[in-house]
Structures are given as C-alpha cells and as structure tokens.
Amino acid sequence: MKNSTPDRPIALIVGASRGLGVAVATEYLRLGYEVYGTVRSDAHTPLHDLREAGSDGLHIERVDVTSTGEIAALHDRLAAHLRGRAIDVLFVVAGVSLAPQDARAIDMSDADIVTTMLTNAIAPLRVIEGLDDLVGPDATIAVMSSGQGSIGRNETGGFEVYRASKAALNQLMRSYAARRGTDRPLLLMAPGWVQTDMGGNGAPLTVSESIPALVATVEHQRGIPGLRYVDRHGEPIPW
Template sequence: MSTTTDHRQALVIGASRGLGLVLADELARRDWRVIATTRRKGGELQANAGASRGRLSVESLEMTSPEQLAALHERLAGRRLDLLFVNAAIDRGNLPIGEVSTDMFTEVMITNALSPLRVLEALHDLVAPGGTVAVMSSEQGNVSQNTEDGYELYKASKAALNQLMRSYATRNATDGHTKLLIDPGHNRTRLGGPDAPLTPKETIPPIVDILESQAGTQGLRFLNHHGQPVPW
C-alpha cells in the first residue's frame, strides 16, 4: 500500500447508503481518494462527494451487470487502487428454505455471492501490488455455529460468498494482495433493521483501522469489526 496518505486510492462498490456510504465517507475523511459506486446517482453519497474537496467521486454501477462492470473497468483504466472494497447484500425475509421461490433464491445468490466475486475478477488488476481486496460478509455465513433458526437463504448466500472468496484467494495466492472478509456485526441499516445494536458510524471507523493495519499481510482473513477472527 502507498505510504503517502494523500495518494491512497480506494474503490468502494455499493456506497449509496448504510455501511458502504459511511465507509466511503470515513476513507475520504482520512484523506484517501475514494471512488464510490451507486446504482443511481444523487442522494447523500452525491452530497458527500460535493463537500469532499475532491477526495470522493461517484461512479454509476449495477454490480450484477457484467457489461457495466466492464464499462467501469474501462473508465478506471490506468488507476492504481490501494483498496478495492465490495459492499453489497440483500435479504428477502425470514422464510424457511422450502418457501423460497427459485427466482428469490437466484436473486439473493447472484447479489450476495456471485456478483461480489465477479467484481473482484473484473477489477482486481487495478489493485496495486501490496493493495487490499475486501468483501463485506457476515458471521451469518458461519457454518460451524449455525445453531439458531432463521434467515436461511441469507445465511446460505453468505456461506457461499465466503467459500467463493476462499477459492479466489487460493487461486490468486501469489498476486501480492491482502484479502479480507469483514463481518461488520448487526447494524441499524435497511438490511439490519431498526432494532440492531450497532450503527455504521460506530462500526466503520474500526473497520477502516483494520483495513489499514492489515495491508501487506498474506492469505485470506475473515475478521469482525474488532479485528478478531470469525469462525468459518
């Protein structure tokens, strides 16, 4: 990772709201140069970019579209990223798997598991030697400790994400990139609901501390927002 703070470059995928929005803002506050993506421009992200004095810029991206990913790669050609962070997930309710339609299963798996890895595959060549690729995951993807009922499809999608990231890390073991899965905890976002015990403004600064401190490490780590390993 670059040693000069002014030149650190980050790309945050999925930053229109919630954790991604706060992540992009926190990185910019620490003098990173941040490119943040959203499906639709406007709103708080665009306002933050306007007030950032050039530290934050916005790109349009529908993450599930390979064509839009390719177009983003073309627009960013020549950039060298110190951090590529993928933040995206959906939840379609607390249904037992027998009540999940094929269309719902496909939608959640494409968004939560397939698309984040497509992003890494499409954009990882923009990441500088010694840079970091990271994906927002969840302890809900933990297979060994899945002992409570509920949210079966969401849990399965995060377990699939973790497995795909493990495969990606194995296949790219010699690329020199730090690879991280981050569990942010249960936050009060649209996904986490209004009764969650944490807020993004509480959890994101420690997560950025982790991203900065882990830079240059080898192998894949699955860490929570305290920097502690999460069981697989």
C-alpha cells in the same frame, strides 16, 4: 469527473449509495484517500449528499454488480480515469437480504434466491476478477461478508438464504485465494448487526459503532497477505 489527485491513495467502494457503504466511503475520505464510490441508478443518494457537503476527492461511479456488462464498463471508465495509477483498497460492500428472519429457504421465490446468491456470493468475485488489473499487486481487497456466513456459529438458524449466500461468498473467496495465491490481504469482514435499511432500527449497533472500527481493522491488515474472515475488531470468525 474531476481529475485524480496523484499523491493520495485510492479506495474503490462498490455499493456506496447508502448504509454501510456510504459510511465506509466517508471513513476512507476521513483517512485522506481519494475515493471512488459506486451507486447503481440515477437516484440521488446519501453518497451524493456526501459529495455535495464538499467532500474533496470523492468520485461517484455507477455499477449494478449483477451485470457483467456494467462491471466491464466500470473497468474501462476507471482505467481511463486512473491512467496507470493503481487502486490501493477495493472494498465490495453491496449486498441484499430479501426475506424476513423466519422465512425458510423453501418459502422464497426462485427469483429472490437467484438475486440473493448472485448479488452476495457471485458478484463480489466478478467485481474482484473484473477489476484485477486496476488493483495494485499488494493492494487490500475486502468484501462485506457477515457473521451470518459462519457455518460453525450457526446455532440459531434464521435468514436461511442470506446466510447461505454469505457462506457461499466465503467459500468462493477461499477458492479464489487458493487459485490466485494470497499475495494480497483478502478480507471477509463482519460488521456486526448494524442499524441500516437492511439491519433495521432494532439492530444493536449504530453505523458509527461499527464502520470506523471495521475500516481501522482493514487498514491494520494492509501489507499482510492472506485470506482472513474477521469481525470489525479483527477477531477471527470460525468458517
């Protein structure tokens, strides 16, 4: 791994191999951050392509967010590499959607339900709590939620377990904020429905129509403590 560049802010993007995550990493590099992006396997990914394209200040780390052991190992590698420098932005993007839109919750296998809930709802909290001492006291912590996590806006149904997992994520972040105190900006971000492997080709937004605006919104919230559930433009979403 290359040495850190002491004068650049640091962003850690968890789940940056492809899709929205690699776009978030790209955007933070464009903004001048030193970026740590995580993948979860040995596979070559679009994040590796980004590094090979000559992106200065991009480090690739590895973590499967469903593994507490891998989160602890990531913590120790980052601590050794950062040597007392704090992370300025922690953004957990990793997530899964394992069933089609019309699948009922009762149609999904136990294994897929557990994976969805563990990955989307529990794992972001494990990452945030597990890396807490590496994150600056006024750093921004963001998690990729979804408009589908809004209970108030669920008029159409669909994606039942995925929706439930993002609603659970939002609730867990509220519990975290209530317990810890909201001294940092804590952001639950909704990117819109975007063309990725998860979003599909028919999604109304391209990645470039979503992520630059979303990252600008996260940046705009820097230094403003409190938990907020907002869309890519910073508009509040009903819980």
